[in-house]
Amino acid sequence: MSRQATPPTSSTSPPHLGPLVAVVTAASAGVLVGLALTATTPVAGIAHVGTAVRVGLPIARVAIDLAAVFATGFALLPLLAGGRTPASSAPVFAKARLGVVASALVWAAAALASLVLQAAEYRPADTALSFADLTSYVSTVAAGKALLVVAGFALSQALIGLAAIRLGPRVPPELVVGCGLFALLPLPVTGHAGDSHLAEYAMVLVELHIVSVVAWTGGLAVTVALVARHRGLLAVVLPRFSRLATICLGVAAATGLLNGIAEFVQHPTVRLWPGLVTTAYGQLLLAKVVALAAVAALGGYLRWKLMPGVVRHRRTALVTFAVVELAIMGLAFGFAAVLSRTPLV
Template sequence: MSVPERTARPGVAGLGLAGLVGVGLIAVVGLVVGTGATPEPPPAGLPDPGVFVAWALPIGRFLSHLLATVTVGFLLVAVVLLPSGDRLEGLAVQAVRIASRAAWGWFAAVALFYWANVADLYARPLSDVGLGQLVDFASVFATGRGLLVQAIAALVVALWSHWTFSVRQLAICVPVAVVGVAAVGLTGHSASAGSHMLATTSLVLHLVGVVVWVGGLIALAWVALRRSRRLDDAVARYSTLAAWCFAIVAISGIISAGVNLGSFGGIDSTYGALVIVKALALVGLGAFGVAQRRRLRLQSAGFTRFAVSEAVLMTLTMAVAVVLGRTATPVGEDVLTSPAELLLGRELPPEPTVGRVLVGFYPDGIGLAVVALGTALYITGLVMMRRRHDRWPVGRTISWFFGLAIVGWATFGGLGAYSSVTFSLHMVSHMMLSMIAPIFLVLGAPMTLALRTLPGPRRPGEHSPRSLLRDALHSPVSKFYTNPIVAAVIFLGTLYAVYYSGLFESMMRTHSGHAFMELHFLISGFLFYYVIIGIDPSPKRLSPLARFGVLMLSVPFHAFFSVALMSSSVIIAESYYQALDRPYATDLAQDQYLGGGIAWAMGEVPLLLVIGAIFIQWFRSDAREATRSDRAADRDEDAALAKYNAYLARLEDDSPAPR
């Protein structure tokens, strides 16, 4: 006999969260004192923000991390882990209410942390911080912009989750909250050491992985305390998610620690000691989780005690991470000295040669993340298809991985190493990311593979990950962006918007801007070719002739952009390339002319590839239609043909006799 799901005891979540906050705050204070980072008064005569500001920084950061984790976790439980129909029901409703309250607390904690950062920057108490200084912190400093984005995300989630219980609408809150978490990952230790792109991307992935992993477990512990009869279903789905998160956290943590430590000698520092403590805690959590979930599957008991214990241990680990983020790294800020090194985040590479461009390597975090996650997810889908003895076309698999190989070469390969150094090689990278790689990625049919392998409903009428993806592909937003005109405007219009304004130089001067530009090129190209040659589900399928027409209409706009680039007398991002002071390709005008010529010449390559793909799809569509017609004729013994022949016979009988 199943245990009925409890709906009383509303204070359980509040008491549990208060306990986690208390444990975490004690750990933060203890670690700050233990590492000798307690606030000390400045020398006489220097301004002092005060002890309150000094303690508000680590405490505010910890509270924002913990409350963001709780928000994401309870949203995940409500939308993904607990079975629900179109609208939430039972514990899922209460979970969303808790997520909304946690989001308000998250917003308040971020506001406190933002305020304390401004006070610390200007060395004055909180009461003396003015509105102008608060605004300047976001407009001038990357940390301020990241915190502002996080505060906005927390506010949106708090309001949105308060007013709706629709599964489809709440599913949007989860990525919004994740974006808020990721925003602060664009700042931190990655701004004071080499390999900026790698350190920044690994930190973002680390934060997101921790928040999803820890948040899901905290929310599941709450479900277990409520003795929900749907706990087993939720735990089974969470286990897969936790395994992915653990892998992401472990790999990104190793990369981030390696960048910030610089060498094994950095282990002797306070930062190195905290890294070791955090690493041991994460390894212990992983082993503990695997052992307990195995025990749960065998005995179907003991999850509540395990979940609460692991949630406390994860909270302590989060406290270590907060103090770690405020501890000086062994890699000092004087690693990067020249203007070129400060702009690139690394030493200026030697003069490009064919060999260096073809087989070089540059640790670009965005490219590595896209290729690694794309490879892991696609292989997982293939393995699941194989286990079910389902067939998947080999051509799609080859196309997908060939597209990822092009992405890798254009970002962390030899081409990527020079894409931020010379405009001509940047244009090659741009063409690869926006016009070549997306063709093969689209033909790999990743959405179809996801729809065939994502978890389906566990009971009739449930909104599962598969149904959520299907709804997203046919949503009004998808209909808007997959409109051929909209997709073409995004794909081609941004060429002019980026390069014929100051936007290109601004993005090249910041590592987050460069990362955003790479992602935008790849996504805009994927969207355009998704409409033109996509074989995945789409709100509206264009005929082969219409696809060919959209392609032909877009060709002149790209050609005009290339010609205008070649004939322009204005050097794009001139001050940026002058600051690099590279000893090769010193003629900026000639390098830009070469880049325009490359864009013009390479525009023919995707044209031929897409025409070939459209022709093949057209041929296969006609073949399938002919096969369907033959089968229909076999079923009804050519009824349609007999009807048509009878019609011709009537016409002949009704026609006047010749004179």
């Protein structure tokens, strides 16, 4: 008896929402865990603020990070697919262009919300936040300027994405990706790295870390969400993404490790050991390391065990493993959002 061939999947199939939901849910959980670990950690030089601001700031930061992840992932998809894709794949790329616009708008809104919350944290606790407070914060604090730049580049990416929706492939995908990458760069210079006496080197490491993690997570999430149902396109996109992910893993691991060690080395009193286990900063850093090791193991299994079947257009457990990997990545983003505001004390 002859085996009946599996019918091709239509390119109008709905996207897998599981990967996107997994990242958002896990990132939210990571923020809550991080807040619990740092609940009693005072922030030197900053007046006491209300719970809404204290909780809202890491939530806004993780919203910035996740919007950046999705905007970058959607923008990368045409580059991962290359120029030799069938016409039947056009609906997939149309969804990706819509995804760029929606994610970039959320990115800009989250940056502006973070600006308001940071200005509220910066002001005296007994006064109401005014527009003058906002303008003063932007003019005197580097983080305020950085958030405005982020919002500006994110809005620019949304506008370019709208042009891509109208004009299709006539808008170079490199332009969409590049605009998003520029939006990633301002915030790292205002964090821990910017306060270091090795600031020039530390900021480069942090920026490389962020770009690699965002490209890795966004590429995987969008590949699984939009392409997993389309085996022919998946057989082209997944090997390309796998090569990109391998590079991103190496860069993320090296830069993250160096940045974490540098924080301890530069501190006048806290040493790497036992600081890794006795400080909230060290505990969050260890949590990120464990998460990175876990996603590296899952990514290796996906590449060496599942990808050969994908290339042969066979049914695999790709979506299941990718959702688990993305959930762990989301946790790491949540930890990182709190870590960026946690002093080493």
